[in-house]
Amino acid sequence: HYEFFPGKPRWPESKTELTYAFLPENQLSENVKSLFGRAFERWSEVTPLTFTETTSYSRADLKIGFFSGDHGDGEPFDGVLGTLAHAFSPPAGRFHLDGDENWVIDGNFLNGSPVSAVDLESVAVHEIGHLLGLGHSSVENAIMYPTISSGTRKVELANDDVLGIQELY
Template sequence: MTTSNILLQCLLLMAVVSLTVTALPPIPDPLSKVPNIPNPWLTFKNFSGCHMGENRTGLASMKKYLNDFGYLPSPLSNSNFSDSFDSEFQDAILSYQRHLGLNTTGYLDDKTIETMVSPRCGVPDIINGTYTHGRHLYTYFQGNPKWPTSTRDLKYALIATSASTIDVATLSDVFARAFSRWAAVIPMNFTETTSTVDADITIGFYNGSHGDGEAFDGPLGTLAHAFSPTDGRFHLDASETWIASGDVTESSSDVAVDLESVAVHEIGHLLGLGHSTVEGAIMYPTLTVRTRKVELVQDDVSGVQNLYGSNPDFKGVAPAGVAGEMDSSGSGEIIRARMGLGVAVTFLVLTFLY
C-alpha cells in the first residue's frame, strides 16, 4: 500500500470519527440541576458524624445556631464559642434531638444534620432555659401570654404591602383564610380593617433591617416574625418567593413559599402558642418549601383551646389524611424570642431540603 493510500484512509477514518462524535448527544452537566439556593446553614453538612471529643473548624457556628434557638447558653463575656465538641455541646445536641423528635444519639448523625440545615421557624424552642408544655406536645411562651378575656374581636390591618409583588386583594383573601382557621376552633373573631388606629394586629412586608431589631436575611433563612400577645405585630420578608394563589407544590421555583401556610403558623404565635414537637402540627418549627400546610391538627387545637376555650360550633379535627382543603371563603374554619417587657419576637423560616 502506497503512502498516499495510507494517508487517504487515515483522512477518511478521521472524518467518520468526527461525524460520529458530532452526532452524539452532549454529556449532561451533573451540576446543572443543583439549585442555586442560599442557605446559611449548609456548611453544617461538613460536621456529619462529629462526636464527643472532636475538634472541627467552624463548629462554633453550629454552637451559635443552638444558642439562637435556646439550647446552648452564651459563652462567657468577651469570648467566642470554641470549635470543640465538648460535654456542654453534647447536652445541647441531645436536647435538640429530643425536642425535634429525632433519635437521641448525642452526636451529629445524618438526620440531625439534615434537620439543622433546613430553614426553620426562628422562635427558640427553649426560652431563658425553660419552655412551658401544655397537656400534650404544644408549648407556650414564658408566662403564657394571651389576649384578655375582654378581647374576643380582633382587628388586623395590612399596613405595608408595597414591597410585596402580590396585589392587596389577594393578600386580603390569604390572611382572611389563615385567621379563619383559628377562629373555627376558639371563640374569637378576626376582621380586617383599613385603620391602623383600630387594628389589634398589623401585617406588613419588609426587607432587611426594618426597625424592630430583627433584620430579615434575604431569600429563605428567616421568612417572617411576629410578636406574642398582645403586641400584635406580624412582619414578613419581602424577598421571599411568596405563593399566594395556585398550587405551590407545582411551582417551578425551588424556593417557593406558601404564604397561607406561613400565615397560619405565625398567627398561632400571635395567639400565644410556642412550638409543638408534633411534626404534623401547624406549630412544628419546620416547613418544607413548595409545601402547603394549613390544616390544624389536634395538638394545635388543644393548645389554643387551653388558652381561649372552644368555639361552640367546633366539631373536632378530622384524622390526618382525611380532611380536605377548606373552601375559599374560609367558612368552618417560621423565631427568636426576646422576652423584654413581656413580648416575644417570633420568627418563621422555611424548611428546605435538597
Template sequence: MLPCRARLVSVLLLFLLALLRRPLPVACLHVAADAPLTATEHRQDGAAWRSFQQLLDARRGSRVAGLSELKRYLARFGYMPAGAEHEPATDAFDAHMEAAVRRYQSALSLPVTGQLDSATLDRIMAPRCGVGDNGHGATASVSLATAGGAVSRFTFFKGEPRWTQPDPLVLTYAISPTATVDYLPPETVRTVFRRAFARWARVIPVGFAETDDYDAADIRVGFYVGGHGDGIPFDGPLGVLGHAFSPRNGRLHLDAAERWAVDMDAETAHSAVDLESVATHEIGHVLGLGHSSSPKAVMYPSLSPRQKKAELTVDDIEGVQWLYGPNPGFSLSSLYQQDSSMATGTSSWLAGSASLVSAVLVILVTLL
C-alpha cells in the first residue's frame, strides 16, 4: 500500500511542478518582444561607445575608470546639467552622477536604484536614437490617464511644435538620391519609408506624398557618416542609429555606418538594425513627438540589434493624436479592447491555475 501511495504522491508532485513551470500567456500589443540584452554583446562591431562593462555595480562614492565617459553620455542625452557634455569630467561617482543615473532609470522604465546595475548598463550600451531625453533638445512630458486605464508616457519637443497648413494637411517627403547606402536598392528604401509614413497617416489626419524634388520636400531623408553638416555627428556602428528634428525643420538622418536590414529572415549579420523600425521612430520626431518611457512604444529611445518594433502602440498613437487629432477613419477602441482581453485572459489563466494547484495540494496533504 505504501509504495502505491508513494508513487501517487510522486506523480502528483511532478504534475504540480510542470504546472508551475508552464509559461504565462503573452499579453503584448502590436510589439515584438525586446531582444535579449547583455552588457557585453553590443559593442563587438563598433566603438561608438566603449564598453562600460567595468562599471557594473558602481555606485555613489566609487571611482572607476570610464565613469567620465559615461557622464558625457548622460549629459549628451539630457541627464546631466546643461553644458556638462563639453566640460571636464572625472571618474568619481558623486551625488550629481547618482541623480543622473536615477533620472535615466526612471525615464527608461528601469528599476530606480541609483547604481549601475546590469539592467541599466545593458540599456546604456544598446543602440539608440540621437534625440535627447528628459528635456535635452527640450522635450516636455505629459502624464494622462487613458481610456484603457493606463498612463500615457509620450513626450513632445518643447512648445509642442506641429506642422500646420490649410486642411487637408499633406506633407511631402523625399529620399536623398546621393546620401544612400550602396547595398540597399533605392526602391527598397522608398518602400520601407512608404510603409513607415503610412502607419502614422492611418491614425492622424495628415497625408504624406513622396516627391523627387529633394530640396523642396517638407521632410528630407538621408544616410550619412560622421559629421554631416547639422552639428550632430554620427558615431559609427551600434551607437546612435539616427536623429530627426522637430517641425518644421524636416530633416531625418540615419547613420550610414550601421548595417541596415529590411528582412531579418534573410539578414545574417548579428549587428543588423531594422530600417523600418528606426524610420517609423524618426518620423515620430519629425511630427513633433519626443521619446516615450514605455519600453513597448515605437518612440522608446533604444532599439536592440535585429529587433523589429515598427507597429504603433496606444502610447504612440495617443501622443501623435494629441498634436494633430484623430484620423476620422481610425478608432483606438479596438486596441483598448484587445489589450483588455489579453489582460483578462492572463487573469483567468492565473485564477484557474491557482484553483488546480490548491486541489493538488489538498490531495497531497490527505495522502501524506
C-alpha cells in the first residue's frame, strides 16, 4: 500500500502547472531529456498536473541534476550502486541523480561497463513520485516500491501508485 511523507506535503492546488529544468553543466542529450519527459507523462496522465521544461534552472519548480559524491546538500552520493538518486518532498523540487551509476538510457549504456546497470527511466518515474509527495509502497509491482533489481526496467504505474497520487491530487 502507498504512503505519503509525514504531514502529507503536496504541491498546492494553485500550482498544477509545474516546470522542470536540467542542470546546464550536465549538458544532457535530447535522448536523455525526452526520457525524463516520458517519465513526467506517466504522472500527468493520471493527475491534473502538467510538466513543462524550462531553460531557467534557478526558476524551475523541479530541478534535475547529475552529481557525484558530495554535492553540498548533506546527502553525498556513494559511487556505483548504493544510493542511485534522491528527490525531496514538495515543495523542495530537488531531484538529484548519482553521476557515477552505469545508467541505462533506452536500453543503452550511458557510461562505463554494464556490470551494475540501472535503468534511468525507472528511477526517474520513482523519484518523480517522491517529488510529488509519495513515499514508499509495500506493493512489490508499484513504482514506489523501495527496491528494484539491477538491470530491471519498471516504468508503468501500478494501480497502487495511481490510487496514491489521486488521493493527493
